[in-house]
Amino acid sequence: MKLDAKAIRYLTSEDFKVLAAVEAGSRNHEVVPTPLISQLSGLRGGSGVNRAISNLAKTNLIAKVKNAKYDGYRLAYGGLDYLALNAHQKQKVVYSVGNQVGVGKESDIIVVAHSSGAQRILKIHRLGRISFRTVKTNRDYLRHRHTGSWMYMSRLAAMKEFAFMKALRENGFSVPEPIAQNRHTIVMSLIDAFPLRQISRVPEPAALYSELMDMILELARFGLIHGDFNEFNILIKEEQDPSAKGKAPATEEEEDENLRLVPVLIDFPQMVSVDHANAEMYFDRDVECIKRYFKRKFHFVSDIPGPSFADARKKLLKNPGKRLDVEVEASGFSRKMARELEAYMKDVGATGDGEGRDDEDEDDEEEEESGSEEEEADDTPENKDSGDIDDSTKRLEELRVSESSA
Numbered sequence: 001m002k003l004d005a006k007a008i009r010y011l012t013s014e015d016f017k018v019l020a021a022v023e024a025g026s027r028n029h030e031v032v033p034t035p036l037i038s039q040l041s042g043l044r045g046g047s048g049v050n051r052a053i054s055n056l057a058k059t060n061l062i063a064k065v066k067n068a069k070y071d072g073y074r075l076a077y078g079g080l081d082y083l084a085l086n087a088h089q090k091q092k093v094v095y096s097v098g099n100q101v102g103v104g105k106e107s108d109i110i111v112v113a114h115s116s117g118a119q120r121i122l123k124i125h126r127l128g129r130i131s132f133r134t135v136k137t138n139r140d141y142l143r144h145r146h147t148g149s150w151m152y153m154s155r156l157a158a159m160k161e162f163a164f165m166k167a168l169r170e171n172g173f174s175v176p177e178p179i180a181q182n183r184h185t186i187v188m189s190l191i192d193a194f195p196l197r198q199i200s201r202v203p204e205p206a207a208l209y210s211e212l213m214d215m216i217l218e219l220a221r222f223g224l225i226h227g228d229f230n231e232f233n234i235l236i237k238e239e240q241d242p243s244a245k246g247k248a249p250a251t252e253e254e255e256d257e258n259l260r261l262v263p264v265l266i267d268f269p270q271m272v273s274v275d276h277a278n279a280e281m282y283f284d285r286d287v288e289c290i291k292r293y294f295k296r297k298f299h300f301v302s303d304i305p306g307p308s309f310a311d312a313r314k315k316l317l318k319n320p321g322k323r324l325d326v327e328v329e330a331s332g333f334s335r336k337m338a339r340e341l342e343a344y345m346k347d348v349g350a351t352g353d354g355e356g357r358d359d360e361d362e363d364d365e366e367e368e369e370s371g372s373e374e375e376e377a378d379d380t381p382e383n384k385d386s387g388d389i390d391d392s393t394k395r396l397e398e399l400r401v402s403e404s405s406a
């Protein structure tokens with residue numbers, strides 16, 4: 001599943017009305033009957049609706065399904081993508097779409113641009129994409145690929161990620177700036193940096209290590225555990241020491257001295273509260289991930305044990321931060337939604353970036369230097385042609401801005 005924004009320019013406002021009708025019908029119908037599509041679209045006369053339906057089906061935004069009782073249509077991932085993109089475009093959040101820079105197990109990451117030319121990141125949540133093929137399950141909604149469930153769950157993941165990113169950002173955490181959320185997508189600021197996974201040399205591993213441990217503790221002080229805190233979800237920005245500006249470094253050591261590494265945390269759909277029943281397990285796992293990675297990659301082992309969940313709890317009690325877990329709940333991402341999403345992610349095997357990766361690449365340090373996340377993320381063909389951020393600037397695809405859709 002890859003976002004191909006080209007066809008969006010050729011869709012008319014009627015096409016979009018019909019697409020939105022299929023979306024609306026999907027909430028209650030696994031297969032949306034054609035007469036219902038017509039009714040929900042609010043368009044008078046059948047021929048316009050039929051033309052739109054055939055247009056949308058040709059572009060694979062909806063798919064025809066023959067039910068036992070009737071024929072109808074199902075919304076495809078691409079259809080939902082277009083509805084979200086169209087909304088972002090109308091709200092002037094996204095003007096053009098560039099390259100895909102990442103394919104995760106549960107998301108696509110795409111560079112987009114604002115009309116000012118400023119680049120942003122569009123993250124499209126795709127819960128269940130991989131697992132529908134691989135996970136054997138007895139759950140009805142998975143076996144039958146209920147359109148309603150992947151749509152709803154992917155939207156919940158986007159809502160959750162956006163709510164947490166916003167709360168974290170407002171409270172001084174180093175995370176991207178959340179800009180907008182629509183359906184199963186979020187738009188955020190682009191961080192001009194590579195994941196820790198791709199950083200081959202760190203001048204002072206001890207300093208970065210302790211900064212990351214402090215980040216884990218600081219999250220806990222605000223009531224949160226990231227839950228997937230690892231080398232893929234920490235971007236490392238390289239900042240020049242301002243006092244060294246203008247002076248060209250003569251040696252590698254000098255270059256190191258002038259360099260400050262700033263970690264930026266991303267990827268929040270699996271975040272949990274410190275009051276979660278398995279909080280300690282999640283906390284320990286986050287800490288262990290960093291410990292293991294620093295040992296393997298930078299041969300760095302800290303003399304200080306921990307931190308433990310008990311340490312984090314103590315800090316939380318002695319010097320409490322605002323409870324962001326509670327704040328997010330109040331902001332509209334309810335506890336019920338959190339539970340639904342958690343159960344679904346478990347069912348579809350959405351385990352995040354960390355799990356199941358560490359053992360397979362124990363001794364391939366060489367490969368790590370050139371390898372990117374997406375190359376090893378999974379075996380889908382779209383991995384092959386994901387470009388890098390620099391390259392994508394030259395290939396931004398303008399979204400259609402004709403009146404017909406405005």
Ligand code: ADP
Nearest residue numbers: 102104105106107109121176189190191232267
């Ligand atoms: P997933 O849930 O699929 O793991 P992530 O949010 O972790 O998705 O993003 C996957 C990859 O995309 C990251 O490892 C990073 O390389 C890139 N990425 C994500 N968000 C940004 C951003 N705001 N700026 C720059 N790169 C990003």
Ligand code: MG
Nearest residue numbers: 232233267353
């Ligand atoms: Mg990730």
